[in-house]
Amino acid sequence: xxxxxxxxxxxxxxxxxxxxxxxxxxxxxxxxxxxxxxxxxxxxxxxxxxxxxxxxxxxxxxxxxxxxxxxxxxxxxxxxxxxxxxxxxxxxxxxxxxxxxxxxxxxxxxxxxxxxxxxxxxxxxxxxxxxxxxxxxxxxxxxxxxxxxxxxxxxxxxxxxxxxxxxxxxxxxxxxxxxxxxxxxxxxxxxxxxxxxxxxxxxxxxxxxxxxxxxxxxxxxxxxxxxxxxxxxxxxxxxxxxxxxxxxxxxxxxxxxxxxxxxxxxxxxxxxxxxxxxxxxxxxxxxxxxxxxxxxxxxxxxxxxxxxxxxxxxxxxxxxxxxxxxxxxxxxxxxxxxxxxxxxxxxxxxxxxxxxxxxxxxxxxxxxxxxxxxxxxxxxxxxx
Numbered sequence: 001x002x003x004x005x006x007x008x009x010x011x012x013x014x015x016x017x018x019x020x021x022x023x024x025x026x027x028x029x030x031x032x033x034x035x036x037x038x039x040x041x042x043x044x045x046x047x048x049x050x051x052x053x054x055x056x057x058x059x060x061x062x063x064x065x066x067x068x069x070x071x072x073x074x075x076x077x078x079x080x081x082x083x084x085x086x087x088x089x090x091x092x093x094x095x096x097x098x099x100x101x102x103x104x105x106x107x108x109x110x111x112x113x114x115x116x117x118x119x120x121x122x123x124x125x126x127x128x129x130x131x132x133x134x135x136x137x138x139x140x141x142x143x144x145x146x147x148x149x150x151x152x153x154x155x156x157x158x159x160x161x162x163x164x165x166x167x168x169x170x171x172x173x174x175x176x177x178x179x180x181x182x183x184x185x186x187x188x189x190x191x192x193x194x195x196x197x198x199x200x201x202x203x204x205x206x207x208x209x210x211x212x213x214x215x216x217x218x219x220x221x222x223x224x225x226x227x228x229x230x231x232x233x234x235x236x237x238x239x240x241x242x243x244x245x246x247x248x249x250x251x252x253x254x255x256x257x258x259x260x261x262x263x264x265x266x267x268x269x270x271x272x273x274x275x276x277x278x279x280x281x282x283x284x285x286x287x288x289x290x291x292x293x294x295x296x297x298x299x300x301x302x303x304x305x306x307x308x309x310x311x312x313x314x315x316x317x318x319x320x321x322x323x324x325x326x327x328x329x330x331x332x333x334x335x336x337x338x339x340x341x342x343x344x345x346x347x348x349x350x351x352x353x354x355x356x357x358x359x360x361x362x363x364x365x366x367x368x369x370x371x372x373x374x375x376x377x378x379x380x381x382x383x384x
Contacts, residue, residue: 042345142244149237
């Protein structure tokens with residue numbers, strides 16, 4: 001794939017994460033201003049993820065069978081419609097519908113853009129090439145909330161969402177420039193055979209656990225920063241920016257490390273161990289700087305885990321069917337996000353915004369340590 005086409009993917013991924021987190025980081029605060037309860041906020045944020053399950057798998061299969069480029073453009077249009085409706089609707093049930101639309105559009109962009117990129121790049125230095133795309137995502141993750149916090153604090157939520165709407169139109173235009181690979185012959189049996197492989201099943205289990213901590217954070221991190229630590233919206237934006245810039249700095253090194261390592265799942269599980277430990281410590285932070293330092297160490301683990309989960313998806317599944325199989329992986333992850341976003345909303349109501357980080361961190365730590373020991377013993381048995 002040529003450099004100019006790689007730049008199109010980079011910009012698309014950057015703008016997607018920029019607009020997604022520019023708005024999502026402040027949705028809990030916006031919904032709080034609408035007098036939604038903590039349970040309603042948790043359910044609504046989780047619904048944004050759960051809704052992607054409705055169509056992301058058909059979108060992925062459709063992109064393999066028909067046209068990834070056209071399917072990607074359709075997802076981008078749905079994503080743009082989500083921001084348009086957010087401007088006008090404020091009641092809970094209408095916003096639930098809007099979040100369903102946004103989840104469908106966002107998941108289509110996330111899954112198809114990555115699967116199409118994995119189809120087009122070769123296997124040589126794949127870790128570094130996927131890291132390049134992730135760098136765009138992390139810069140968007142960092143800059144989106146920073147800009148969003150400034151706009152929200154200074155001009156209000158209306159201009160924040162309008163800005164995201166305009167940038168989402170740019171994503172639609174960029175999708176028209178991506179390369180469209182040839183379609184494949186469709187067969188459900190092939191997809192079924194792909195996902196039944198032991199390594200693929202293990203990857204899905206790990207991705208589910210990874211998704212639980214995203215659900216916890218999407219519901220609770222902004223509320224923890226605002227109501228417990230006492231940060232304003234600009235300071236919340238600075239935290240997100242620092243984390244995004246830090247992850248963008250780390251990910252090329254993670255990509256190089258991934259290309260050199262030989263043990264499958266090692267960096268993914270080590271990343272989960274690191275992030276789970278500092279998920280727990282997050283609950284004990286009480287100042288801007290203590291939160292920032294803890295979350296920076298936490299995101300070292302996130303960077304390793306997220307990057308290797310995408311690299312392994314391209315490794316375990318055939319390139320021709322990456323759209324549908326990436327959809328399966330994404331469905332597993334978003335199911336976990338919904339479950340823990342809703343669960344975190346319930347915990348927030350009963351015990352406050354620290355409790356979800358404690359429970360989720362302990363759970364992820366126990367799983368990742370057990371899985372790491374299991375993989376180590378399995379490798380030793382194969383060697384013997």
